Amino acid sequence: MxxxxxxxxxxxxxxxxxxxxxxxxxxxxxxxNLMYFFSTTDVLAGKAPPDRLFRLGGMVVKGSVQRPGDGLTVHFKLTDYSKEVAVEYTGILPDLFREGQGIVANGKLDGRGVFVADEVLAKHDENYMPPEVKASLKKQAAGKPVE
Amino acid sequence: MALIPAPVVRFYHRMASPPHFYALTEKLMPWLVAIFVVLLAIGLYGGLYLAPPDYQQGDSYRIIYIHVPSAWMSLFIYVMMAVAGAIGLIWRIKLAEIVAISSASVGASFTFIALVTGSLWGKPMWGTWWVWDARLTSELILLFLYLGVIGLYNAIDDKRTASKAVAILALVGVVNIPVIHYSVEWWNTLHQGPTVTKMDKPSIHVSMLVPLLVMAAAFKFYYLIAMLKRAQLELLQRERTSAWVKKMLAEQQ
Missing domain, CATH: 1.20.5 (Single alpha-helices involved in coiled-coils or other helix-helix interfaces)
Structure with a gap:
């Protein structure tokens, strides 16, 4: 050269x-600042701003979704598999919202430590498979002895 | 230089000669188009018809067969553009400059397609058209980088100077490429993590993965076709006063 x-x-x-x-x-x-959302552990550790809107991400805890009354209000808990935060939301949920699914909610904490959301977005995972494969995976998981 | 076998060096030198490049791409073109059409047909049939629906997203996940290959291409073409730009800067090879600028608009189109299809996918699945998370924002910056490259090239009249300026801009923007790729791992994002391009086994069923890879290959051929066509045009414009272009025109008339 x-x-x-x-x-x-x-x-x-x-x-x-x-x-x-x-x-x-x-x-x-x-x-x-580049983090799109806070985890539930962050929120309980007091890292989230107390008086401002912020986003909270986590998995919807199985069996925690409740609909008090017949309105659009829904209560559920979010977890990062270590800490849980209660969330309250009034509005239409995205199609992918279900128990065990990851979501990102935008809102703020009220005095009781409940996260009042005014927007809920579903965060889908990176796994793609046919329904039959998912069903057989579930069956396998169910057949395994509990450790 | 001794590490590279002599035939490769010879090929490289010959490709750098404009008349040879023009004739060779002209000869290759029908083959490239044929391969592209076949791959596209197989990929679309496999993706839209043969592949099973997803366990969560049903049939709406099928937009993946356009979205993901486009997003891959947007990164791939940017790297190609920057490498060609660097070769043009270092060795002052005219053809490398032409390949660099001819890649820009193809890359910009793929980036635009990736952003639009992502938005269309985001609305039903996430519940929003757009969020300012790290992945989406860095991909938008990539679109602006492409547009900046195209704008800068057109703003400078002397095309050799323009190519140098464009190559430097492209090389500066290269830093964005790993940011886009790793954004979903470094930060919390609404966009999910990588499915195929990770160290582990891809987290997509093989019946869905094969059409995706075929589509990715088809898009690569589309890039080659579109880029080479643009390069030919750019070459003719730059060399319009040279003997070989005049001779070719005389032969055609």
Whole structure:
């Protein structure tokens, strides 16, 4: 390689590496702001803003969905498999909302520590399979002895 | 340089010669189109008809066969554009500059398709058209990078200078590519994690995966076709005063 070309190559590599490092540090320092939602553990640890709207993400706890009255209000609990937060929501839920499903809710905490949501989005997982495969997986899981 | 076998070096040098490039792509074109059409037909038939519905999303997941290959292409083409730009910068090869700028509009189209199909998929599944999470935002930035490359190229009259400016912009933007790919792992996002491109076994049933990969291959061929066609046009415009173009035109008339 001719010296002038080698020089240009080195210059380009340095430029890309430098920008990469710069953006890396910037993203690292904005890490908190880039999180789309808080986990339930974060909320119970007091990391979420107390008087502002924020998003809460987690799995809907199985058996926790209740509909008091006949309105659109629904109560359920969210979990990250370590801590649970109670959520209250009035409105239409997305099709994928069901127990055991991941969701992201936008709202704020009230005085009782209940998260009052005014928007609920479903977060689907990265698994794709035919219904028969899911059914047989369930059967296998059910057939396993409880540890 | 000694590491690269001589025939490869010869091929590379010949590809860098404009008349040779033009003639070769002209010869390749019907084959590329034929392969693209066959792959697209197989992929669409497999994805829309043969693949089973999803256990959760039913038939609406089928938009994956457009959305995911487009999103892959948006990243792949960007890398190709940046690499071609770097080759143009270092070795001052005119054809590398042309390949770089010809990739930009194809990449921008795929990015746009990925964003629109993602939005259409998001509404029924997530419950929203758009959220400002890390994955969606970084993909939108990618679209702006492509548009910036196209705009910058057209703003500068001298196309050799324009190519240098564009290559630097493309190389600066490369930092966005790993950010897009890893956004769903580094941060909490509404967009789900990777399904196919992860170290573990893909979390998609094989009957659904095969049409997806066929579609991805079809899109690669579409990129080649669209990029080479644009490159041919760009080449003719840049070389319109040269002997080989004049000779070719005279032969055609």
């Amino acid at each position: 001719k010296p002038i070309r080698r020089q240009r190559l080195i210059l380009i590599v340095l430029m890309v590496a430098g920008i990469g490092a710069g953006v890396g540090f910037a993203l690292k320092s904005f890490n908190e």
